[in-house]
Amino acid sequence: MTRQSFVTIRGKRFHWIWLRDHCLCPQCRHPSSFQKLYDISELSDPVEPLSVKEIGNKLQIIWAGDPPHHSSYPVSWLLSVAYDHETSGVDDTEEKETYLWNLAELQKYRSIWSDAITDSSENWLDQLSQLGFSLVRNLPSQDLEAFISSIGPIYHKARFGPFSTTKTIPKEQDVSQSTKGYALLPHTDSTFLYDSQRMIQFLYCEENQASGGESILVDGFKIVKDLQEDKPEVYRILSQTIVKFCRLYPDWEYYLCNNTPIINLGKNNDLGIYFSHKDFNPIAPFEEMECFYEAYSIFLGYLKNPDYQYSFKLTPGDLIILQNFRILHGRNAFAPDSGHRELTVAYLSWDYFTGRHNFHHLKHLYSVDAG
Template structure:
């Protein structure tokens, strides 16, 4: 590969790469990321930016195999890895194995289109674990098959990803019809499409629902891609989309042990304007308290998104079987269920959550470990 060419300016190093593209590296960036300013074992930054000039003066740049020697007017010399500079060019996002490009879907994906993976392989093989997690992140939804008839078997799969998220419902929870419920999930009534716990400051990321029994009449599971519905709303009704992005509404949950409330918008956008989170749960939405001047328009916007959650063009219906576990991104994929008749049979799902950060961390580690395994 052709070596890059370096052009020194007092406050900038210009790198011309083999493909003739150029990148400008401000000298303050180069000093901030100098390897000598990092702890040799933890790789945490030790350099205090206030101890160096705001614009360090660069006087020379000399290539030495895989590094460039940078000399500064104050006498400092850096050995800057060229690969590091290439991977972190200013103005360009570096590769992140924890960030998987989403593939939006609607009802035409169908129940048969949901990715399926086998629990035994996920538990014993990192390649299989990586493949399942890649699919789950891509679609926001996957099904794990052939779990043993044990309440812990779904948790074991979740723990292959990372630590379980504890909420006011515990570290794990049982979705069954039970007396004195504190949540509609613990009844037999139909649940419209929703995301779980939007009342939390940070709602749980990935939800794991392991079906242990589904013998009752009814009780089918419903799923829809909340990102797809949001993007369609952006096209169909830009003003409604804007209001749902910009107007926070109250979400709350209260029982004898907890009173949890936040104000957040239904749709959250990332830095690039892409949808990164949906908070939609009509049962946990509080009393709207925005200005009366925008309230009628907001209600129209809210109803427009609600209408999409009822539109069959977005919904997938799945009847989970004992030994199957559905895993989905709770901050993207809305879920619900049909009502069921508990007098006709037992329905029991065992659930837990793993946060998005844990999921992304495992993907990054898997990319590193799988690559090492292939090389060896």
């Protein structure tokens, strides 16, 4: 009779060999970094448990060997790293689900935006993870760099350095800084740069005295979900057709281009929305171009639909933090001669945010008495 090669905990199965490889004791794992010290390939005999007990919300196993080895696993930790997706079970991790929104659904969410002076970071970290964006108020301008750097290193974009500025500049080539005060369609930034696709964007309001210029945010993931359900052919075209995004910087002698679908499903199902009307160049095959433009026009209709737009006026000290691969941002037209409008812009790799967010939510699982 073949012996069972796994144990079931709260509906999740764990193989003996996986459990032995993931022993949490100080001899097998570094106590502070949790990096592995034990090498399972050095085991000469098959993994065999002599004793398996669940005591006080911990799985206790004694492994065969000379001498026998004792492992202790908090059940909460096991459930947080469970790899058995075929069975049902209670997930005890504190990870919160993504909340897709249009304007009506965002109003039901009843978010309270963070105050940089009085609130902890966990509020805006959770909002950024769930909503795709957050708004931090009353952040002094001199504290902006330290605030961003507390999460990770600021991304340096071309010759802008760590920060760039959005304000009206005479003879400026970028339409976002034109003295005309153009409206900007909802878009993601730096679509022409491959290595900046999964970024957090920070938009900090230095001054905003101009008439108009309200900021607009749109949840791209919500639009993708609605297209999938209501217009599957549009979803198919936008997720399978490659688009070229390009930006010319004549003064710096750069012509930057990146190819990606507008709806990018990613290698690991990491959904991303990449779109900028001003840098957009479709490269669909001749036979498919007209169908692509039909789908593209429908997509733009969703972006411009007020039912999907969260619009608000920034005040000095406000900081918008958004997932640049999910949330599209834009603005209404404004009158430059009515007052000064200036935003400071910065970027940070999404990896640093997820690392910080995971640490806050999972750190208690790694402060274990492995026994």
